[in-house]
Amino acid sequence: MDGSGLPEIRSTCAYCGVGCGVLLRPDGAGGLDVRGDPAHPANKGRLCSKGSQLGETLGLEGRLLKPRVNGLDSEWDAALDLVALRFRETIAEHGPDSVAFYVSGQMLTEDYYVANKLMKGFIGSANIDTNSRLCMASTVAGHKRAFGTDTVPGTYDDLEEADLVVLVGSNLAWCHPVLYQRVVAAKKARPQMKVVVVDPRRTATCDNADLHLPLKPGTDVALFNGLLTEIAAQGAVDEGFMAHVEGFVATLESASDDDPARTGLDAATLQQFYDLFVRTEKVVTVFSQGVNQSSSGTDKVNSILNCHLATGRIGKPGMGPLSVTGQPNAMGGREVGGLANMLACHLDIENISHRSAVREFWSAPVIADKPGLKAVDLFQAVGEARIKALWVIHTNPAVTMPDADRVRDAIKDCPFVVVSDITAATDTARLAHVLLPATSWGEKEGTVTNSDRTISRQRGALPAPGEARPDWEILSEVGKRMGWPSEFDYASPAEIFREHAALSGVAGGFGKDFDISGHADLTDGDYAALAPFRWPYAGTRRGGRFFGDGAFYTESGRARMVPVKWKDFAQKTAPRFPFRFNTGRIRDQWHTMTRTARSPRLSAHLAEPFLEIHPEDAAELAISPASLVRVTSTHGTALLRALVTDKVQKGEVFAPMHWTGETAPAARVDALVPPVTDPISGQPESKGAVVALAPF
Ligand code: SF4
Numbered sequence: 001m002d003g004s005g006l007p008e009i010r011s012t013c014a015y016c017g018v019g020c021g022v023l024l025r026p027d028g029a030g031g032l033d034v035r036g037d038p039a040h041p042a043n044k045g046r047l048c049s050k051g052s053q054l055g056e057t058l059g060l061e062g063r064l065l066k067p068r069v070n071g072l073d074s075e076w077d078a079a080l081d082l083v084a085l086r087f088r089e090t091i092a093e094h095g096p097d098s099v100a101f102y103v104s105g106q107m108l109t110e111d112y113y114v115a116n117k118l119m120k121g122f123i124g125s126a127n128i129d130t131n132s133r134l135c136m137a138s139t140v141a142g143h144k145r146a147f148g149t150d151t152v153p154g155t156y157d158d159l160e161e162a163d164l165v166v167l168v169g170s171n172l173a174w175c176h177p178v179l180y181q182r183v184v185a186a187k188k189a190r191p192q193m194k195v196v197v198v199d200p201r202r203t204a205t206c207d208n209a210d211l212h213l214p215l216k217p218g219t220d221v222a223l224f225n226g227l228l229t230e231i232a233a234q235g236a237v238d239e240g241f242m243a244h245v246e247g248f249v250a251t252l253e254s255a256s257d258d259d260p261a262r263t264g265l266d267a268a269t270l271q272q273f274y275d276l277f278v279r280t281e282k283v284v285t286v287f288s289q290g291v292n293q294s295s296s297g298t299d300k301v302n303s304i305l306n307c308h309l310a311t312g313r314i315g316k317p318g319m320g321p322l323s324v325t326g327q328p329n330a331m332g333g334r335e336v337g338g339l340a341n342m343l344a345c346h347l348d349i350e351n352i353s354h355r356s357a358v359r360e361f362w363s364a365p366v367i368a369d370k371p372g373l374k375a376v377d378l379f380q381a382v383g384e385a386r387i388k389a390l391w392v393i394h395t396n397p398a399v400t401m402p403d404a405d406r407v408r409d410a411i412k413d414c415p416f417v418v419v420s421d422i423t424a425a426t427d428t429a430r431l432a433h434v435l436l437p438a439t440s441w442g443e444k445e446g447t448v449t450n451s452d453r454t455i456s457r458q459r460g461a462l463p464a465p466g467e468a469r470p471d472w473e474i475l476s477e478v479g480k481r482m483g484w485p486s487e488f489d490y491a492s493p494a495e496i497f498r499e500h501a502a503l504s505g506v507a508g509g510f511g512k513d514f515d516i517s518g519h520a521d522l523t524d525g526d527y528a529a530l531a532p533f534r535w536p537y538a539g540t541r542r543g544g545r546f547f548g549d550g551a552f553y554t555e556s557g558r559a560r561m562v563p564v565k566w567k568d569f570a571q572k573t574a575p576r577f578p579f580r581f582n583t584g585r586i587r588d589q590w591h592t593m594t595r596t597a598r599s600p601r602l603s604a605h606l607a608e609p610f611l612e613i614h615p616e617d618a619a620e621l622a623i624s625p626a627s628l629v630r631v632t633s634t635h636g637t638a639l640l641r642a643l644v645t646d647k648v649q650k651g652e653v654f655a656p657m658h659w660t661g662e663t664a665p666a667a668r669v670d671a672l673v674p675p676v677t678d679p680i681s682g683q684p685e686s687k688g689a690v691v692a693l694a695p696f
Helices: 076-094 109-123 137-147 157-161 177-189 204-208 220-233 248-257 267-279 297-310 330-336 352-362 375-383 404-413 471-481 493-509 524-528 615-620
Strands: 009-012 021-026 032-036 099-103 128-130 164-168 194-198 211-213 283-287 320-323 389-393 416-421 434-437 446-449 454-458 579-584 610-613 628-633 637-644 652-656 689-695
Touching: 076 099, 076 389, 076 416, 076 434, 076 471, 099 109, 099 375, 109 128, 109 330, 109 352, 109 446, 109 471, 109 493, 128 375, 137 297, 157 177, 157 283, 157 320, 164 267, 177 204, 194 204, 194 267, 211 267, 220 248, 220 267, 220 297, 248 297, 283 297, 297 320, 330 446, 330 493, 352 493, 375 404, 446 493, 493 524, 610 615, 610 628, 615 637
Parallel strands: 009 454, 099 128, 099 389, 164 194, 164 283, 194 211, 283 320, 389 416, 416 434, 579 652, 610 637
Antiparallel strands: 009 021, 021 032, 446 454, 579 689, 610 652, 628 637, 628 689
16 A cells, blocks of 8 residues: 555566566556555665656557457457468468567566467477567577576675676666666765776766776677686686686686787776776676677677686675666566577477477477577568568567668568557558557566566556457467467466476476476465565575576586687778767667657657767768768668767767657668677677768
8 A cells, every 4th residue: 555545556667677666556547656666676666767657658549459450450359360370371381480479578478488388389480589689698698608507697686795896888877777776876885886887888877987998899808808817817716616617728718819908998997997806806797788789799798707707706695797688578588488599497499308398298299399590580581481470579670670671671571470569550560460459568467587587576457458468368369279279278377377387397307597386386366466586486595696606507517618709890890881880778768669758758858869979070070969960881771860979989879779660760770780690699789880971
């Protein structure tokens, strides 16, 4: 209860991977009053601007309220029958790999679970990938190389216990604001705590930093190889912990060959950072899209993990690498196996014993026996007509994928496209043959997992509008109609959660990290009241941290240090394309703005798309502040308003990624990004296009 006497409903924010708890109270006019939940471990009552304005983003204007087939309203049964029929026919004629799902970290875990089960266990393909591929696939790959599993070792509490927080490729102040607030508060309480920001741009996050390292874009591996060399040179290797680590000698040898001068940082600044890291025991290194969205993202991740492994600073209070994910349920998607190269519950698709166990658990007729197409390859396959039926759920790839114009054309030409979403007004939804109205945040029920493995409930506080249905139900209805009525006969998200938890026990039997099987017998009432909990569920390893005891999930049980070398961007600057094009988020918008654009207060922050450009570059090109600039890459063009600022370095420009064909047709910045990816993770290089600029 709050002061009004009306009951409040505990839920979780719709946006970023911090996963803040919120308290919702219907306002009696169809909306919700929203405040931070003081009892939630992620935010302890705090909210950022986006979370605070969630109530402003509700309302039925623009909502998709009824199924549509070929632009006309349809009944649910007819639409679902058609989806099932077209998928069945396509599979019968062209095989299971001729269909694909492209899903989203906005989905709840229960929805994700059903989608993954339907594709991998019943259709028999692994062609289900997610927009999380654009977010943190390199972290997943780096974790697996080093730890044997995709395990985030630390927790948010470590940030407050650390004496040094290093933020790499992370504008935490804008992209994970409540975590930033926690770091600011911790530093205020303990002024001796140091914060270092590693970022080519001088972002808002630098306001709280003791040291900003404006390295040349893409040189993170050289920076951390230099750090590893310095760790060894200063005798800071944890020799005792090395009993739990393999690959140290080869990794150090490789690192010693690299040249930290590539970073463009002067020797004194480098030494200052290296000394700080080496001499501070309690270090947390937070990393995000500046690391992941790269053609060498996995190597960047491992270069960071190498330094924590060498010093034994992992999985202990106040120490460790901490990946912060972009989306509310990117981690839940990883848990259910929602990426094309994963199975379920962190089991491995390449492992025949794992596949057999999952197939048996699901009573599935088949099981995908090889990784499916990762996002960029998936849409390339759509463009080449190898994928002939596509289902897109809660995401807008026609805007957000690299080479977005080609992706939009590929979707347009695909023989059968289904989109489930809350609105028909997205660039992708407009291309769909079948549109299925889904319930939205504030209406739907399920769980999400945040960046420190805390699983929280999202709860509905408003009725489903029109004919909107939850995603798990829509997917299950299609599964039933495709021929598996009992296997997809779910009555509630609680039932799906129990099944997922039970399957995680199978994973636990294989020695996997993700095991929440202690929750497999929850009653519906328990599920309704489920409080946030961090896995591992039963025993806590040092308060829910992994690896502090030196036990890893590799075959040898030892962590692997991975020799990595700096690699240049896939695209090189040249006289024709002399600028490096960086993309990212702004503070008050989210993804392609389907929700945040509804809030006048959020839209007031930065009202239109822009291009940050250094004053000297602007002067050379006769680009005046606030004038329009034509930005041209190898793959597309955009028209953006010049924001002349020395926050970007000379030769570099930055543009936000939120605006769409619906909101600013000339500002679809991902149309400029080439479809090049990290060869290990498949994550696109969203921060590495080369562009030319001209006044418009
Ligand atoms: Fe929501 Fe992220 Fe802001 Fe928390 S930090 S309120 S999860 S957007």
